[in-house]
Amino acid sequence: MTTQNKVRRPNPVQWIGYACGRKLPDSMQDWVRKDLIGDWAIPRHMVRSMVPFIPIFAAFFLFPGPVWLRGSMVLLGLFLALFFAAAYMEQNRRRRLERHGLSPDLENPKKVARYHAEKAAYEKAHPHTF
Template sequence: MSSARPNFLQTVGYVFGRRLPADMQEWVRNDVLGPGAVRRYLVRWITPIIPFLLLFLLIPGPVWIPLAMMMLLLLPWIYFAVALRPIWQRHRLQQHGLDPALLGAKDRARADVERAAYERRHGR
């Protein structure tokens, strides 16, 4: 297992879609599938839109109007980000030469354990 980590410029490039060197595949796998991956993904998708949403605060009137306008854009943004996450994960794994089957490995392992437990209880 390589402990290679990207430097600052490589990290910025990676966030914007660039490919990292092959010796950082383990880091990419952990970034895409490891602990905190969902949080990192959502932060990367939501952070760029925040400055644009804050422009709505310049609209005159009661503060609830700009806040409501922000929510009308932010909620679908988050919804689609969550819905498209598996596609993004598969793309990032393929982009870095990793097996996209890693994406469902935890679910398959859990299903195998449940199936084995079911077969032990109820026979086949």
């Protein structure tokens, strides 16, 4: 594989910045596209969205009290963060695509093909009668 065809990946510092909302260099657009609309985009989004909360979760362990109580604070924070990450996943994906100069309407090709197949099957089973 030549270096021209190889998809550039962000280094760890760039990835942490990307997870916190920073824009990656234009040379990494292919990686960003794959990251945001690839086959594993949803699990990647959920992990990526937890990165900014790590300092908050760590700070919870500095509170006084028993370990189980501090762990419960972290767990509650984690559940809330995951809930909001899932709730705003689509808006976040569109914003990241736009920020990186890509169309916010990009979708996973497999998801689009599955949608069209399901729509065709439905229309075949339930034809319009006007």
